[in-house]
Amino acid sequence: MRVVVTGLSHSYRHRRVLEGVDLECGPGAMGLLGPNGAGKTTLLRLLAGVLRAKSGWIQAGRHDLRTRAGRRALRRGLGYLPQDVALPPDMSTRDFLDYVGLLKGMADPHERRRQTAEMVEHLGLDLVSDRRLGTLSAGTRRRVGVAQAFMGDPGLVLLDEPTSGLDPEERIRLRSVLGMLGGDRTVILCTHLLEDVTAVCPELAVLHAGRVAYSGSTSGLREIATDRTFELPRPPAGEGFGDLGPPRRERLLTDFPPPGARPVTPSAEEGYAALMHDLRGEPVAW
Ligand SMILES: Nc1ncnc2c1ncn2[C@@H]1O[C@H](COP(=O)(O)OP(=O)(O)O)[C@@H](O)[C@H]1O
Numbered sequence: 189m190r191v192v193v194t195g196l197s198h199s200y201r202h203r204r205v206l207e208g209v210d211l212e213c214g215p216g217a218m219g220l221l222g223p224n225g226a227g228k229t230t231l232l233r234l235l236a237g238v239l240r241a242k243s244g245w246i247q248a249g250r251h252d253l254r255t256r257a258g259r260r261a262l263r264r265g266l267g268y269l270p271q272d273v274a275l276p277p278d279m280s281t282r283d284f285l286d287y288v289g290l291l292k293g294m295a296d297p298h299e300r301r302r303q304t305a306e307m308v309e310h311l312g313l314d315l316v317s318d319r320r321l322g323t324l325s326a327g328t329r330r331r332v333g334v335a336q337a338f339m340g341d342p343g344l345v346l347l348d349e350p351t352s353g354l355d356p357e358e359r360i361r362l363r364s365v366l367g368m369l370g371g372d373r374t375v376i377l378c379t380h381l382l383e384d385v386t387a388v389c390p391e392l393a394v395l396h397a398g399r400v401a402y403s404g405s406t407s408g409l410r411e412i413a414t415d416r417t418f419e420l421p422r423p424p425a426g427e428g429f430g431d432l433g434p435p436r437r438e439r440l441l442t443d444f445p446p447p448g449a450r451p452v453t454p455s456a457e458e459g460y461a462a463l464m465h466d467l468r469g470e471p472v473a474w
């Protein structure tokens with residue numbers, strides 16, 4: 189599903205939090221990045237049809253989200269993990285996923301059971317599938333939240349900080365699951381952590397203060413730090429410890445390279461850091 193956002197703005201009371209957002213994505217996965225307060229959650233809520241756009245236009249596949257009919261039609265093919273989701277504490281994981289399937293219009297109980305089993309397996313929920321949701325750890329509940337978003341085989345999946353509360357191992361596992369579940373649907377994954385998206389999402393967009401500060405590929409993001417990323421050969425620390433192997437090298441992101449610094453290919457993290465510096469209007473110097 190192709191999602192096209194044009195000139196989208198949003199205010200809470202009188203505070204503008206999105207300003208003229210233009211964005212296109214899908215089919216495939218897009219990572220929506222940005223610091224806290226950038227407007228990512230607001231954009232996702234607009235895309236989910238939870239909030240109504242006050243100005244601007246969202247087209248998701250055939251659906252025009254300015255119309256009530258469009259929002260309702262999209263909801264049937266939508267998977268959404270809100271940033272703060274409260275799961276019913278007394279339901280088991282399995283019953284909850286089955287129930288979400290039912291709400292999404294999956295009338296056939298066999299198909300609901302099949303998809304529930306598939307999600308339980310993909311998200312490593314086997315051991316907790318009969319436990320009450322209220323007894324699960326925050327990270328496990330987050331994985332249940334991701335699982336419910338994919339129930340019903342939605343064409344558009346919106347995930348708001350899916351890795352929050354996950355430990356590093358769970359996070360790595362979730363990334364590989366998202367790669368697998370993505371398939372040819374459109375997944376918009378919103379996060380303040382770059383490492384969540386570089387492996388999974390071929391396309392990135394960076395929101396900053398309610399505006400799109402970057403959209404494009406990961407390699408395009410790296411380019412922002414091209415000729416600003418350096419390696420500095422360092423003599424081994426201390427004297428008289430013999431040969432400590434090759435000299436240590438220090439990486440620097442800077443607009444003022446010191447003598448002896450050699451330009452190197454930047455990482456996506458360095459590209460992102462350079463972008464953030466540019467947005468704040470500060471030269472990179474450290
Ligand atoms: N319901 C709300 N009412 C008023 N202000 C809000 C509301 N939700 C978010 N905001 C404000 O809007 C801005 C963008 O928030 P949000 O979309 O949650 O950003 P992000 O998800 O990138 O952290 C923030 O300054 C936040 O404080």
Ligand SMILES: [Mg+2]
Pocket residue numbers: 228229230271348
């Ligand atoms: Mg948010």
